[in-house]
Amino acid sequence: MGVPAPKTRRNRRRMVASQVAARGIKSRRVLASLAWVPREWFLAPHLADEAYDDAPLPIGSGQTISQPYIVALMTEALAPRRGQRILEIGTGSGYQTAVLAHLGAHVYTIERLPDLLVEAEERFRRLGLPHIGTRLGDGACGWPEAAPFDGIIVTAAAPAVPPPLTEQLAPGGRLVIPIGDLGAQELVILQRTAAELVERHAGGVRFVPLISRLAFTEGEWG
Numbered sequence: 001m002g003v004p005a006p007k008t009r010r011n012r013r014r015m016v017a018s019q020v021a022a023r024g025i026k027s028r029r030v031l032a033s034l035a036w037v038p039r040e041w042f043l044a045p046h047l048a049d050e051a052y053d054d055a056p057l058p059i060g061s062g063q064t065i066s067q068p069y070i071v072a073l074m075t076e077a078l079a080p081r082r083g084q085r086i087l088e089i090g091t092g093s094g095y096q097t098a099v100l101a102h103l104g105a106h107v108y109t110i111e112r113l114p115d116l117l118v119e120a121e122e123r124f125r126r127l128g129l130p131h132i133g134t135r136l137g138d139g140a141c142g143w144p145e146a147a148p149f150d151g152i153i154v155t156a157a158a159p160a161v162p163p164p165l166t167e168q169l170a171p172g173g174r175l176v177i178p179i180g181d182l183g184a185q186e187l188v189i190l191q192r193t194a195a196e197l198v199e200r201h202a203g204g205v206r207f208v209p210l211i212s213r214l215a216f217t218e219g220e221w222g
């Protein structure tokens with residue numbers, strides 16, 4: 001991995017200080033990863049000037065790249081360590097994937113839209129990021145052949161946690177997922193302990209919906 005886009009390094013540092021650290025993200029590793037990944041590489045050229053804005057941005061096909069602060073919040077909640085196996089649902093632009101891979105995680109990422117996945121794969125190659133596996137499909141089913149995972153991050157909102165994902169979470173592992181409908185969602189963090197799944201909440205978020213062939217009401221998934 002080289003040091004990409006030195007011209008925009010100052011913009012990234014400013015973004016990390018004013019949008020991310022200032023809102024309480026403390027992990028130095030997470031801050032350093034956001035300061036390294038060139039967000040403009042994950043956007044169409046006409047949006048490059050907005051790359052370090054404090055906002056989600058369109059990436060085509062009706063989808064969005066998340067706001068940098070939300071990427072940092074979810075990454076800090078996941079707390080991936082070097083060499084850990086992380087499953088990501090919703091590759092999108094690949095920005096969140098790149099942040100995780102730069103932290104040394106081995107990332108398995110699933111996207112349902114082929115055009116987005118092809119573009120993200122090209123970005124990973126260009127950045128020389130190692131240890132990223134990609135798959136086209138319904139991420140709500142997880143990636144059973146590669147399970148269990150030390151962490152699972154879902155970057156689209158579901159009304160409830162898809163059961164295959166909790167089944168594929170290793171002991172001690174964390175699952176980070178926005179839960180709710182299009183109006184109001186809560187960032188939920190589940191941690192698998194020896195006996196149970198411990199749940200905590202990390203505030204309100206707003207994501208595009210997880211589209212899955214699995215049933216989508218808690219009762220049906222119950």
Ligand code: SAM
Nearest residue numbers: 065090092093095096111112138139155210211
């Ligand atoms: N993390 C992404 C990034 O950094 O650009 C942003 C992800 S975007 C908010 C949500 C993504 O989830 C979209 O690309 C969407 O196509 C994808 N998605 C929705 N439902 C999915 C599913 N069941 N399986 C896989 N991907 C899904």
